[in-house]
Amino acid sequence: MGLRSNHHFPGSELEDHISDIAKEASIYHRVGPHKRLVRMLGHSREGLKLEYMKTGDLKTYLRAHEPIPTSLKLKWAYQVAEAVELLHRNGVIHCDIKPRNLLLDPTFDIKIIDFSGSSLDGSKSASGEGTRFYLPRHWRDPPTVATDLFVLGSTLYEIFQCTSPYEEIPKFPNISDIPCGQIIKQCWLSQFDSAKDVKTAIWDVCRNVNVNCIPHFDGLDVSQDMLISPVVFRED
Numbered sequence: 267m268g269l270r271s272n273h274h275f276p277g278s279e280l281e282d283h284i285s286d287i288a289k290e291a292s293i294y295h296r297v298g299p300h301k302r303l304v305r306m307l308g309h310s311r312e313g314l315k316l317e318y319m320k321t322g323d324l325k326t327y328l329r330a331h332e333p334i335p336t337s338l339k340l341k342w343a344y345q346v347a348e349a350v351e352l353l354h355r356n357g358v359i360h361c362d363i364k365p366r367n368l369l370l371d372p373t374f375d376i377k378i379i380d381f382s383g384s385s386l387d388g389s390k391s392a393s394g395e396g397t398r399f400y401l402p403r404h405w406r407d408p409p410t411v412a413t414d415l416f417v418l419g420s421t422l423y424e425i426f427q428c429t430s431p432y433e434e435i436p437k438f439p440n441i442s443d444i445p446c447g448q449i450i451k452q453c454w455l456s457q458f459d460s461a462k463d464v465k466t467a468i469w470d471v472c473r474n475v476n477v478n479c480i481p482h483f484d485g486l487d488v489s490q491d492m493l494i495s496p497v498v499f500r501e502d
Contacts, residue, residue: 283382284311286382286383287309287311287313287314287382289381289382289384289386290309290314290381290382290384291306291309291314292386293356293358293381293384293386294309294314294381296356296357296358297352297353297356297358300352301375302345302349302352302376302377302378303349303352303377303378303379304316304317304319304369304379316379319369319370319371319377320372321369321370321371321372321374322369322370323365323366323367323368323369323370324342324365324366324368324369324370324376324425325364325365325366325424326366327370328365328424328425328428329428332428334428336445336475338374339425339426339445340445340446340468340471340475341375342368342376342425343422343425343426343446343468344465344468344469344472345375345376346363346368346376346378346422347418347461347464347465347468348465349368349376349377349378350378350414350415350418350461350464351460351461351462351465353378353384353414353461354411354414354460354461357386357387357388358381358384358385358386359384359408359409359410359411359413359414360378360381360384360414361383361384361385361409361413361414362380362383362384362417363378363414363417363418363421364417364420364421364424365421365424365425367379367380368421385408385409388408389408411459411460411461412456414461415453415456415458415460415461415464416453416454416456418453418461418464419449419450419451419453419454420450420453420454422446422449422450422453423439423441423444423450426444426445426446438451438454445471445475446467446468446471449464449467449471452467
């Protein structure tokens, strides 16, 4: 079990944190339970009680376990887009999509977390995007689907490259040789209307790459040291 606690927030920061806890709890109640969410086991003014994910977050895993099979990266790409689609369908703009906020369950499936800064039903976000790689907007402007899709593209880049985009360069990196590279570019150029469109595009890539790398009905072909559950990709 994991606990998001307010014990270290003094004064007005404590009130803000209590408000964030209430918002997170309302998002979990509205959106979940769902396979792309960590289960919320309970909540109070003290914090949220969440399902414990001992495999840890995706960012740490990417940095520690390269090389990672392309099939597994494609699975993660699809699942992240699926998670973002789920949130948007329920009126939630995450505002801080990044590998650090994606946890892995024991079968290496993605669970999205951390809604403390999210926008609910068009409300103002409690914080700006937490990644450097976000769509520029005036600080007074509310976050939108487009701002989430931009950082979704940056997250996809990090999944396939195991490093953040433009970490050492001031412009878009070369993505021509990356699986889903065209999808990443379209996210950055605001050429997708929805996370569902991104998910569909990733599904099309999965169908067209080498058969040993694509998700299919009887599981994933991955290295023997990976514990992967069978995955079925379905279009809604």
